Amino acid sequence: MTIQLFTDSAADLPKDLVQRYGIEVLPLMVIDGDKEYEDNVTLEPAELFRGMREGTAYKTSQISYQALYDRLIPYAEKGQSCLYLAFSSQLSGTYQTGTMVANDLKEHYPDFELEVLDTKCASFGEGMVVLKTAELAAEGKSMAELVEAAGFYAHHMEHIFTVDDLKYLLRGGRVSPIAAFIGGILQIKPILDVEDGKLIPIEKVRGRKKVFQRMIEIIRERGAALDKQTIGISHGDDLEAAEQVAAMIKEAFGTPEVLITMIGASVGAHSGPGTIAIFFLNRER
CATH class of the missing domain: 3.40.50.10440 (Dihydroxyacetone kinase; domain 1)
Known part of the structure; x- marks a missing residue:
């Protein structure tokens, strides 16, 4: 069996x-006031991101x-x-x-x-x-x-991601109010990582085009057998950007397969619309 x-x-x-x-x-679980939803069952990610763009502040529970x-x-x-x-x-x-x-x-x-x-x-x-x-x-x-x-x-799974608006990380206590305010004015985009299960900011880049280019460089620095492994991308209701990054990965490394998925409601409630995350192995098994 x-x-x-x-x-x-x-x-x-x-x-x-x-x-x-x-x-x-x-x-x-995803919570909107007195309403409670099951992630990707009674609340689809696209609906969550639409609500966030309109100002809804969601909470989540395990x-x-x-x-x-x-x-x-x-x-x-x-x-x-x-x-x-x-x-x-x-x-x-x-x-x-x-x-x-x-x-x-x-x-x-x-x-x-x-x-x-x-x-x-x-x-x-x-x-x-x-x-x-x-x-x-x-x-x-x-x-x-x-x-x-x-x-x-x-x-050995690397997480390299960026968010489009720092206010969602601010809401979750990941950045200071001043950093979020300045970042919004200057269009500074953070690059973040997950290390030992924790969210870690690693760099700041000005402008979305440059942040994608820098993410590709980080993949090159950290990845193993990039021309053989499958790489994953998740996005906060921004398929166009995810496909752009996927094309950059294939061109840079000859990666045979890039899987793209939308970020679910439970993660998206904290990362926000426009998030782009890339996942790859830093070592061959």
Whole structure:
């Protein structure tokens, strides 16, 4: 029996790939005042970004204990092994909730094989780890092999991204009010990274064209076998920019495949419209 893969909606996986590999996706919650939505289920990303452009300030919350328990218990009852690849524990409590649920389920179903892995990744970086693991699961690899592979991909997955408007990072406490104000006036675009699961600003560049060029340079500096690996791009409702960056990547490195997806509502509520994020491996496995 194939090991069942779980992840959360913060992985920003395209629906066609979710269906192809039979991945179970657990929705994070997005909150607008007294209204609560399930990410990518009752609130589509395009609707969220439209609302943000009109001034709506969304909040998010992690997957509840009960929701995760209810999704996992049918697999425990039939004894099917499961692997949950979770959103970075530095950005959400979802991994900790997954660990609690796993421990409780194993008390009642001691033979249930369930592993929960903190990917320390976000958005399609997490999604790329899930996809690479799903390919191996489809080949019938063991749990130990999947955990080892997922751990490798998670550890070596680079996240390089920029946001179009600093006010969304300001709202999340990622930049100071003064930096956001000056950045908006001067059109300064930050380049950010995720290191050990945490959001880290690494550079500031003036102008969007220059920021894309610098992102390509960073990929060249950090990437491994760029002419062989698949690279991922997620965007905040800006497909045109994502396709432009994809073309730049293919021209610069001869990359055979660049997967493009829209950032989901749970991540997009913090990064904002116009975000462009690139995900690639810095080491071959």
